[in-house]
Amino acid sequence: QAFNSSQFNCGLYNVTEYLAGLAKLGVNDKFLLYFISKDGILDLFIRKFLEFNTSCTRNDNVESTDLNTLICASLYTIFWSISFQSDYSTKLKENNEFIEFVQQVSTNESTDENIVAMKRAAKGILFNLDLIQTDLQPIDDTDTDDDHVKAMISYAHKDTKLCQTLVSKLEGRVRGDVWVDFIKLQPPYEDDWEEIACAITQCDVVLMLVTENYCTSKSCRREVIHADKRNKRIIPIYQGKEYQPEDWFEIRVGSATFVRFGDGKSDEKVMETLLNLIHATDKRKRSFNKTTSHEAPTSINQQQTVAYIVPSPVLSVSPVLPRTQPISSPMMENLRPQAMRFESTSDTTPNQSLPTINRKPVEQWTNAELLNFLQLPPTMLDLSSGQAALTYIRLLTNDDSLEIKCWFRQNLLSDYLFNIFTFDNGDEFLTYATLVTQTPTRIDVEYDRLKSLIQNRYNPQDPFALDEYARFVNAMKKLIIRSQSSSSISSHTTEEPAQCTIS
Structure with a gap:
C-alpha cells in the first residue's frame, strides 16, 4: 500500500521505514522465509528493486536524502538476506536485469553512506550467487616455518x-x-x-x-x-x-x-x-x-583480485552408491582410502605416515586409479571401476573391518587409535560414535580413556595428541549426519552391476 501511494506512505509511516524494519528482521532465516513466501511478495520486491535502481542510476548526483536511494539501500539489504536461501537464489541468478544492476552498484566508488551500504550488499549478493570470486591472487607461501x-x-x-x-x-x-x-x-x-x-x-x-x-x-x-x-x-x-x-x-x-x-x-x-x-x-x-x-574452487585469471562469472546453470551431483549389495553404509558412501597397503600392526608400532589422498569417492575411481592404489599389475587383478573394487572387497572379506580401517585412514587418524578398537562391523562403530558424541562430558572422558590405553599399549613419546582426538570427534559427528541422511534414501535405487574380472 505504501508503494502504491503517491507519497509512499501508509498510515503514519513511509515505505522506507517499513523496508528498514524488514531489513533488520530479515537477518532471521525463519522470519525471512515467512514473509518472502507470501504470495507475490518476492515478485513485488524484484519489480521495485528494478524500478528504483533505474531511477537511481539515471541520477548522477545521488545523495543519502534522496528517497530512491533510501529505498534502494533497504532493498539491497533485504536481497542480500534472500540470496543466502538456496530456494530463492536461483531465481535471482536467472534475472539478468537484476544481476546487471547488482554488478553495477558493486563497482560504485561513491563515499555516500547509503551507496557504500548498497555496494557492500551488492558484493554479498554476488558472492552468495557464486558470481564473484574474491581470492584469486596466488597464495602467499613465503612462510615455510612448520611451527608458524x-x-x-x-x-x-x-x-x-x-x-x-x-x-x-x-x-x-x-x-x-x-x-x-x-x-x-x-x-x-x-x-x-x-x-x-x-x-x-x-x-x-x-x-x-x-x-x-x-x-x-x-x-x-x-x-x-x-x-x-x-x-x-x-x-x-x-x-x-x-x-x-x-x-x-x-x-x-x-x-x-x-x-x-x-x-x-x-x-x-x-x-x-x-x-x-x-x-x-x-x-x-x-x-x-x-x-x-588453499586451493581456490574455481580456476580463473590469477592476476585478478575480483572477477565476475557469467551466470549459468550449475548442477551439483552427488554420487549415489548402488543398493544391489549390502555395502551402503555411511562410511562406504564417502570412502577415500589413501594409496598405501593395509598391513597388520597389532604387535608393532603403527605407521603414522600420511600419504597423498585421492579426493574422489571410491566408486568414481577409474581403472588406472585403482591400479595405483592397489599397487598390483593388471595381470593379477583387473577391476573395471571403484564400484567393482568395493563389491570385490565385500565378497572376499564379508565384514566391515577393511571399511573401518579405510575410514580411519581417510580421516588422517593414526594406527595407534585404530588398533585400540575391535569393532566387527560399521554398525558397532556407528553406535560407539553416537554414544561418545552425545555430550561434552562423554567426549572429555573418552579422550582420557583412549589416551591411557594408547600410552599403556605403545608407550609413544607423544601419546594421542588433542588435535587428533578433535579430528576423530569431528569425523564421527559427520559420519552420524551422513548415516541419518542415507537412512532416508530409498533402497530401491537400481544401477547396472559393476564388472569384476579376476585372472
Whole structure:
C-alpha cells in the first residue's frame, strides 16, 4: 500500500521505514522465509528493486536524502538476506536485469553512506550467487616455518571489545600470526571484504567468536561460508553455557570442535584448550601439502583480485552408491582410502605416515586409479571401476573391518587409535560414535580413556595428541549426519552391476 501511494506512505509511516524494519528482521532465516513466501511478495520486491535502481542510476548526483536511494539501500539489504536461501537464489541468478544492476552498484566508488551500504550488499549478493570470486591472487607461501601457525579471527563488530579481550589473551601465546581486522586493516573494516577473504584463504585456522551479534551479521555469515567452502579448520568460541547459535551456523560448522567460556571451567583452562586446538595446525602443516587446503574452487585469471562469472546453470551431483549389495553404509558412501597397503600392526608400532589422498569417492575411481592404489599389475587383478573394487572387497572379506580401517585412514587418524578398537562391523562403530558424541562430558572422558590405553599399549613419546582426538570427534559427528541422511534414501535405487574380472 505504501508503494502504491503517491507519497509512499501508509498510515503514519513511509515505505522506507517499513523496508528498514524488514531489513533488520530479515537477518532471521525463519522470519525471512515467512514473509518472502507470501504470495507475490518476492515478485513485488524484484519489480521495485528494478524500478528504483533505474531511477537511481539515471541520477548522477545521488545523495543519502534522496528517497530512491533510501529505498534502494533497504532493498539491497533485504536481497542480500534472500540470496543466502538456496530456494530463492536461483531465481535471482536467472534475472539478468537484476544481476546487471547488482554488478553495477558493486563497482560504485561513491563515499555516500547509503551507496557504500548498497555496494557492500551488492558484493554479498554476488558472492552468495557464486558470481564473484574474491581470492584469486596466488597464495602467499613465503612462510615455510612448520611451527608458524596463521590464525584468523572472525567476529561481529558489535563484539569488538570482546574480540579485543580475546586478542590480548592470545598475545604472546600463539606460535605464529593472529590476523584480525582492527590490527591489519584501516577502518571501516566492512568495506575490505577482499582483504578479509584473502586472510581466510591464507590462514591455517579460523577462530569464530560466535555470539547473537555474529549470527545476525550477514558479513559474518559470508565469512563462515567462505571458510567452509575452502575446508578451513574452524574453532567456534562461545560465551556462556546457555547460548546456542542459529540453525544456519550449525549446518555449516556444527561438527567443528568448539570452546566455551563461562561454562563452569576457568577461563585459563578454556584458553589452554583453545591454544592446543590452534597449535594442532602445526603438526598438520608438517604432514600435508598446504596448497591442497588453499586451493581456490574455481580456476580463473590469477592476476585478478575480483572477477565476475557469467551466470549459468550449475548442477551439483552427488554420487549415489548402488543398493544391489549390502555395502551402503555411511562410511562406504564417502570412502577415500589413501594409496598405501593395509598391513597388520597389532604387535608393532603403527605407521603414522600420511600419504597423498585421492579426493574422489571410491566408486568414481577409474581403472588406472585403482591400479595405483592397489599397487598390483593388471595381470593379477583387473577391476573395471571403484564400484567393482568395493563389491570385490565385500565378497572376499564379508565384514566391515577393511571399511573401518579405510575410514580411519581417510580421516588422517593414526594406527595407534585404530588398533585400540575391535569393532566387527560399521554398525558397532556407528553406535560407539553416537554414544561418545552425545555430550561434552562423554567426549572429555573418552579422550582420557583412549589416551591411557594408547600410552599403556605403545608407550609413544607423544601419546594421542588433542588435535587428533578433535579430528576423530569431528569425523564421527559427520559420519552420524551422513548415516541419518542415507537412512532416508530409498533402497530401491537400481544401477547396472559393476564388472569384476579376476585372472
